[in-house]
Amino acid sequence: MATHKLANPVAIVGMDCTRFGEHWDRNVDDLLVEATHGAIASADGLTLDDVDAFWLGSMISGVSGLTLTRPLNISHKPVTRVENMCATGSEVFRNACYAVSSGAYDVVMAVGGEKLKDAGYSGLEMPSVPNDGTAPVLSAPAMYSMIVPAYARRYGISEDQVKEAMTHIAWKNHANGALNPRAQFRRETPRETIAAAPALAGRLSVFDCSGVADGAAAAVVVRAEDAHCYSDRPLYVHAIAMDAGSGTGRNDSDYDYSELSEAAVSSRAAYEQAGITDPARQISLAEVHDCFTPTEMVLMEELGFSERGKAWRDVLDGRYDRDGALPVNVDGGLKSFGHPIGASGLRMLFEMWLQFRGEAGERQVADPQFGLVQNQGGSPGDLVSAVTIVSDRRP
Amino acid sequence: MPVVGIESYAAYLPSVRLDRAAVTGALGSGRGRGERPVASYDEDTTTLAVAAARRALSGRGTTPDTLWFATTRPAYLEKSNAATVAVASGLPAETAAYDVGGALRGGAGALRAGLAAGAEGAVVVGSDVRFGLPGSPDESGGVDGAAAFVLGPDPVAELVGTASVTSEFLDRWREPGATRTRTWEDRFGVEEYVPLVQRVVDDLLGRCELKREQLDHVVVSLPHPRALAAVTKTFETGQVAAGAAVGGHAGAADLGLRLVAALDAATPGQLVLAVSAADGADAFVFRVTERHAPTPTPPSPTQQVSYADFLTWRGLLPREPARRPDVKPPVPPASRRSAAWKFAFVAGRCTECGYRNLPPRRVCLRCSAQDAFEPVSMVEVPARVATFTDDWLSESVQLPAKVVAVDFDGGGRFEFEMTDAVGREVAIGDLVSPTFRVASIAANGVRNYVWKVRPADEGGN
Numbered sequence: 001m002a003t004h005k006l007a008n009p010v011a012i013v014g015m016d017c018t019r020f021g022e023h024w025d026r027n028v029d030d031l032l033v034e035a036t037h038g039a040i041a042s043a044d045g046l047t048l049d050d051v052d053a054f055w056l057g058s059m060i061s062g063v064s065g066l067t068l069t070r071p072l073n074i075s076h077k078p079v080t081r082v083e084n085m086c087a088t089g090s091e092v093f094r095n096a097c098y099a100v101s102s103g104a105y106d107v108v109m110a111v112g113g114e115k116l117k118d119a120g121y122s123g124l125e126m127p128s129v130p131n132d133g134t135a136p137v138l139s140a141p142a143m144y145s146m147i148v149p150a151y152a153r154r155y156g157i158s159e160d161q162v163k164e165a166m167t168h169i170a171w172k173n174h175a176n177g178a179l180n181p182r183a184q185f186r187r188e189t190p191r192e193t194i195a196a197a198p199a200l201a202g203r204l205s206v207f208d209c210s211g212v213a214d215g216a217a218a219a220v221v222v223r224a225e226d227a228h229c230y231s232d233r234p235l236y237v238h239a240i241a242m243d244a245g246s247g248t249g250r251n252d253s254d255y256d257y258s259e260l261s262e263a264a265v266s267s268r269a270a271y272e273q274a275g276i277t278d279p280a281r282q283i284s285l286a287e288v289h290d291c292f293t294p295t296e297m298v299l300m301e302e303l304g305f306s307e308r309g310k311a312w313r314d315v316l317d318g319r320y321d322r323d324g325a326l327p328v329n330v331d332g333g334l335k336s337f338g339h340p341i342g343a344s345g346l347r348m349l350f351e352m353w354l355q356f357r358g359e360a361g362e363r364q365v366a367d368p369q370f371g372l373v374q375n376q377g378g379s380p381g382d383l384v385s386a387v388t389i390v391s392d393r394r395p
Numbered sequence: 396m397p398v399v400g401i402e403s404y405a406a407y408l409p410s411v412r413l414d415r416a417a418v419t420g421a422l423g424s425g426r427g428r429g430e431r432p433v434a435s436y437d438e439d440t441t442t443l444a445v446a447a448a449r450r451a452l453s454g455r456g457t458t459p460d461t462l463w464f465a466t467t468r469p470a471y472l473e474k475s476n477a478a479t480v481a482v483a484s485g486l487p488a489e490t491a492a493y494d495v496g497g498a499l500r501g502g503a504g505a506l507r508a509g510l511a512a513g514a515e516g517a518v519v520v521g522s523d524v525r526f527g528l529p530g531s532p533d534e535s536g537g538v539d540g541a542a543a544f545v546l547g548p549d550p551v552a553e554l555v556g557t558a559s560v561t562s563e564f565l566d567r568w569r570e571p572g573a574t575r576t577r578t579w580e581d582r583f584g585v586e587e588y589v590p591l592v593q594r595v596v597d598d599l600l601g602r603c604e605l606k607r608e609q610l611d612h613v614v615v616s617l618p619h620p621r622a623l624a625a626v627t628k629t630f631e632t633g634q635v636a637a638g639a640a641v642g643g644h645a646g647a648a649d650l651g652l653r654l655v656a657a658l659d660a661a662t663p664g665q666l667v668l669a670v671s672a673a674d675g676a677d678a679f680v681f682r683v684t685e686r687h688a689p690t691p692t693p694p695s696p697t698q699q700v701s702y703a704d705f706l707t708w709r710g711l712l713p714r715e716p717a718r719r720p721d722v723k724p725p726v727p728p729a730s731r732r733s734a735a736w737k738f739a740f741v742a743g744r745c746t747e748c749g750y751r752n753l754p755p756r757r758v759c760l761r762c763s764a765q766d767a768f769e770p771v772s773m774v775e776v777p778a779r780v781a782t783f784t785d786d787w788l789s790e791s792v793q794l795p796a797k798v799v800a801v802d803f804d805g806g807g808r809f810e811f812e813m814t815d816a817v818g819r820e821v822a823i824g825d826l827v828s829p830t831f832r833v834a835s836i837a838a839n840g841v842r843n844y845v846w847k848v849r850p851a852d853e854g855g856n
Contacts, residue, residue, distance in 0.1 A: 123788060125720045132733045133725030133834060133843040134754060136810035138798050139788035146800070149782050153823070201795075202784035248760035250810055251753055253802040257782055 003241055005273035006101040009395045010237050012219045013230035014043025017350040020215035020338035021184040028061040028115040028216075029071035035216035035343075036072060036111050043220045043230045048072065051220070052105035054079040057092035057112035057342040060127055068111060085377025086291065087242070088112060089217065089345025090386035094240045096221045106222065113216030114340035124212055124341070136250070138201075141209055143379035144292040145202025151258035151298065155309035163203050165312035166293035167195045170207045170335060172321055173290060177332025179362045184211040184338030208293040213338025217346035219353075224394050233357045235349075238370065239273035239389040241266045249381020260295070262385040263302035263374060270387040271304070274395075276370065279304040283326060284368035285355060287348035289376040289385075290333040296320075300328070303374060303387075322363065330355070330363045345375035349388065356392040368392075399513050400550025400681060405450030406655040407443055408432045408540040410697050410815045410849075415535050417702040422530050431643055433700055434524045434539040436708040436792040437814055437832040437847065440466040441476045441483075443648075444522035445831040447541035448484040449774065450692065452518065459516035459545055462492040463508050465501035465647040466522045469494065470842055472571070479844065480520060482738040483831045485772060495647075497571075499618055502647040503671035506679065509546040510554050516547035523646030526709045528575045536620065538643040542651025551688075552658055552667060552681035558599035561675035562591055567618060574711065581621055588622035588672050593629070595676040596668070603680055610680075611665035614638030614653035617672045618646075626672070637661075638669075658683070659691040696852065698817050708792070722790055724837030735770060740829055740846045742807055743768035751807030773829060777804040778848065780825045783813070790835060793817065801827055801848055815849040826851035 016038025018031050040046055054077060056068040065079025084091040089112040096110035119125055124140060148166075152159045171191045177183035189207065197205035220230070227234035243266035249255035267279070276282045288303065290296035300311035305326055306319075314320065320328035331337050331351035334344060352371040354360040369391060376385040411434070415427030434443060444464055452458070462484075464477035477492035486492070495501035495508070502521035509517035525537025566584045569576040578584070592615065600607065613634040617623040627635050637660035638653035645652050650671040657667050661683045669679045706712035725737075735741040736754045743755030747764035751771060758765050781800040789796030789812070797813040799821065813821065814832055827848035834843040 119720075121718055121720055123719075128723065130726040130729060132729040132737050133723075134733065134737050134845055136798065136812075137790050137834075138784075138810065139786050141788060142784050142786035142796075142798055145784045145786075146782055149784075149823070199785065199795075200788055201786045246760065250800070251760055251808050253781065253806065253808040255808075257800070 003269040003273065005239060005395070006097065006237070008101045008103065009224035010097045010100045010221050011224045011227035011234040012237070012349070012353060013222050013227050013234050014039045014046065014220035015218065015350050015353040016042060017182060017217035017347050018215045019182045020213040020340055020347070022117045023214040024117065026214065028058070028067070028113050031115065031214060031216035032068060032111060032113045033071050035113060035218040036109065039109065039218035039220050046107065046220065046230055048074060051077070051107050051109045053077060053099055054109045054111065055092045055096045055099070056081045057083065057088040058114055059083050059085065059088055059341040061113060061115045061342065084384055086289070086339070086341050087345060087375045087377040087384050087386045088342045089347065090373065090375040090388060091242065091345070093219060093346060093349060093388065094242060094386060096219070097237055097240055100221050100223055106226070108221045109218060110221060110346060111216065111218035112342035112346045114342040115214050116212050116340060117214050122212060140379065141201035141204045141292060144295055145204045146257035147294040147298055147380060148203045150256050151294065154256060154258050157312065159203060162294065162297070162312055165297050165315040166203070166208055167191055168315050169290065169293040169296050170194045173329050173333040173335035176322055176330050176363065177336025180332050180337060183332040183336050184213045185332070185336040204292060210291045210334035211336065211338035213340045215338060215340035215343045215347070217343045217350050219346055219349060233392060235353050235356050235390050235392060236394050237388065237390055238395050239270035239387065241269035241273065242384065242386040243269070244384045245382065247378070247382045255381050257380045258298060260298055260302050260376070260380060260383060260385070262383040263299055263376060266385040266387040267303045267374065270389050274370065274389045276389070280326065283370050283372045285327045285330060285365045286372040286374065287331065287333070287351050288328055288374040290329055290335050291339065293335070296328065296333070299374060303372065327365050330360070330365060345373065345386065348373040348375060349390070352390050356390070397513060398548055398550065398553055399510055399546065400553035401544050401658070402547045402550050403451050403455065403545045404543065404655050404658060405447050406540065406542045406652050406692065407446035407450060409434045409438055409443065410695055411435045411700045412697045413700055413702065413705050418530070418535060421702045425530060425535065427535065429642070431535070431537060432539050433705060435815065437834070439470045439833055439842070440468050440522040440524055441470045441479050442831050442833060442844070443524070443539065443541035444480045444520040444543070445483040447522065447543035448480060448518060448520050451543035451545050452484055453775070455545065457516065458486055458490065459518045459547060460491060461509070461512050461515065461517040462486060462490055463495055463505035463517060463519045464492065464522070465495040465505040465520070467497060467499055467501070467646045468524050469496045479738065482734060483844070485739055485774065499647060499673040500671065500675065500677070502616070502650045503677035506544065506650065507557060507559070507677060509544065510557070512546065514548040516545070519544045519546060521648040521651040523648045525644065525646050526574070529706065529711060531575070532620070533576055536643045538641060538645040538652070540645050540652055541648050542655050544651065549686065550684055551686045552683050555666070555680040555682050556599055556603040557677070557679050558595050558602060559675065559677045560591060560595050560598070562587070563674070584619040585622045585625055588617060588619055589625050591676045592617070592626045592670055592672050595678045596670060599678040599680060605666065605680065609666055610634055610668045612637050612657040612661055612667045614650070614657045614667070614669045615672070616650040616653055616670065618644050622672070659689045661687065663687050698815065719790065722835040722837050724839055724841035725843050738844060740773045741770045742773050744771040749806060751803060751805070753807050753809040773803060773807065778802065778827050778829065780821060780823055780827060781808065782823060783821050797821060799827065799848060811846070811848045813849065814847045819850060
């Protein structure tokens with residue numbers, strides 16, 4: 001099996017992201033218009049007419065490329081809708097990069113948007129194929145709560161110690177979100193409040209779960225060699241990788257629920273493309289898929305930031321805090337920025353866009369070298385994961 | 396006449412108990428003493444029947460030709476519940492499965508029909524869920540449960556004779572779908588039932604040339620408590636003791652549950668009389684054979700249900716549901732395609748690597764061999780908790796839903812809702828056993844039957 005870096009490197013020259021949250025006053029059309037127009041406006045001298053092709057990501061807010069062409073009133077352009085569960089935003093971006101790198105198009109837009117809050121329920125309802133009713137019906141928090149006892153057993157620590165690390169992650173991501181004007185939740189929350197919240201599933205409370213939100217984000221992608229035509233500070237793509245597991249973990253007695261191997265495999269492929277040999281040192285900041293707090297904890301190991309069995313300790317030591325050695329989810333993450341499925345992968349990239357341009361305000365991380373975005377869909381044992389590595393240096 | 400009789404038998408009582416004092420406490424009237432077995436929120440007459448039939452059929456080399464299923468509260472009309480019972484009990488497609496639905500007398504009728512099959516063999520299951528309006532005698536005096544008998548030519552209890560009498564009168568009646576069973580005034584029932592039982596017993600004993608005092612065990616199934624007391628008095632206390640232990644009326648399962656209790660107490664050579672009175676009367680005499688070695692099901696741990704939950708489970712106290720999407724029903728073609736998996740809990744064992752795939756699939760999840768599977772029933776495979784969680788956001792009636800990932804000895808994993816475990820601590824490594832239950836009933840009336848697991852110390856299946 002081979003994965004290679006892009007034959008022709010690409011760069012982002014324009015980006016935007018809406019505020020995420022409960023947009024009772026806006027539909028998915030409104031959100032897509034805001035994100036796409038904003039992204040175009042941030043690229044010098046480009047109009048929507050200059051975009052050769054579009055990739056649109058949405059899990060449940062619309063089907064086909066027409067979901068984008070109708071509200072934008074664009075016609076006679078190749079527009080493709082893609083879906084890969086909660087990794088949809090990264091999948092959109094990956095396909096847009098390939099389209100540019102291949103030489104087929106000069107300017108491509110990747111856009112993701114989701115309207116979740118018209119469903120009438122606080123959770124996320126997954127679309128399901130008509131079936132025989134025998135598949136286990138766990139809520140998403142319940143599926144991810146399986147990580148906690150499995151991780152504790154695997155590394156000989158107590159569930160309380162895992163919970164302490166989870167509480168730290170929730171506290172950190174709420175504190176980061178408080179500094180982000182686009183985030184769904186903008187209030188710092190004391191650790192004691194988080195720790196004392198009643199359980200929703202296993203050891204998870206509402207504070208361990210990402211916010212269900214509406215929102216959209218978009219990026220304009222061009223060949224790296226053309227990037228300076230449209231931006232004085234483009235964001236270069238050093239790696240794009242994705243991995244889909246066989247989805248059989250939950251039916252395999254060898255599977256341990258504390259393992260997210262799809263994240264490890266996709267990150268290894270990305271590191272190879274980017275020439276990164278020591279991610280724990282070479283990655284300056286990361287946006288990872290903190291759909292639930294134990295996910296972020298385990299991802300620190302899968303991505304090679306922490307040694308196996310040590311992530312919980314590194315989390316508690318503040319290694320991944322905003323002022324830590326490797327800030328993770330400085331924009332608040334899914335936890336407090338919110339999680340409009342199709343937009344989330346692009347939202348993570350948007351934070352990189354701001355950080356590498358020095359536009360992250362109070363959240364600004366000093367002198368970033370490489371930024372990593374990890375975005376996943378599914379549940380432990382039944383997962384897809386995408387990893388993107390970016391920097392302001394041309395590959 | 397060729398020998399025919401009961402080859403094996405089993406009873407199943409749900410693990411939930413309703414304290415009758417809780418009923419009188421809530422309603423402020425009545426006399427509540429003791430407790431009664433109650434079908435759990437995920438049990439119906441079909442699943443109770445499967446639990447009893449699985450036990451009765453367990454360990455047998457041969458399968459009977461016919462299945463008769465009797466209940467007064469069928470899960471479906473038009474669609475056969477007997478078919479579900481047959482498939483979920485692991486019986487082959489060649490089994491003829493028939494419903495004896497509606498009347499209490501179906502319990503006795505199914506037994507007679509099964510015995511009439513002779514050497515071909517039959518399995519007979521009576522199953523019921525008994526309730527009525529709050530405060531009704533059926534609510535306090537009912538028993539939910541099922542009893543199953545495998546009938547054939549190698550009996551542990553050989554049929555000596557039967558007699559029946561049919562009588563048209565209205566003592567109790569219920570409209571299809573209704574909660575309430577209406578009854579006529581008490582004395583009318585006494586005066587109708589007592590002579591009917593007398594007549595059928597005299598008729599049967601006369602035909603068999605037996606005297607009352609020769610009977611070692613007598614069971615009487617009668618939905619009318621005063622008539623039952625009057626009939627019972629006509630026998631010696633020692634004769635009726637075993638069958639009376641059921642402690643309430645179990646509807647179409649009543650005759651069977653009482654007969655199981657009597658057989659558990661009987662020894663080879665003894666005579667057992669079983670009488671059922673409902674819209675007439677049916678009587679059976681069995682002689683216990685040398686093959687009989689009773690292995691009564693040990694009493695299982697029970698769990699209490701509050702009166703409010705009991706009423707909610709029976710649809711009598713609707714409560715504001717959680718704000719969740721509507722339950723999606725299974726679709727018939729998908730359920731048909733996976734019937735062996737869905738109803739009989741049959742997995743696919745890979746013939747290349749030996750790993751059991753749950754559910755069955757085309758390509759082995761371990762070794763990727765294609766179409767190299769043999770069907771294997773998972774119902775009696777020892778199974779242990781691999782990990783677990785509590786899900787407060789589940790679609791289940793019982794919150795939090797206890798979800799367990801279960802590893803089967805020799806290979807295979809599936810995630811289940813753990814049932815019959817309210818208030819129980821679950822630990823990794825705990826033994827569990829599969830049990831056939833109702834996951835949900837959708838708005839279109841489709842019941843989603845699935846296999847769950849329950850603590851293994853509760854008798855299984």
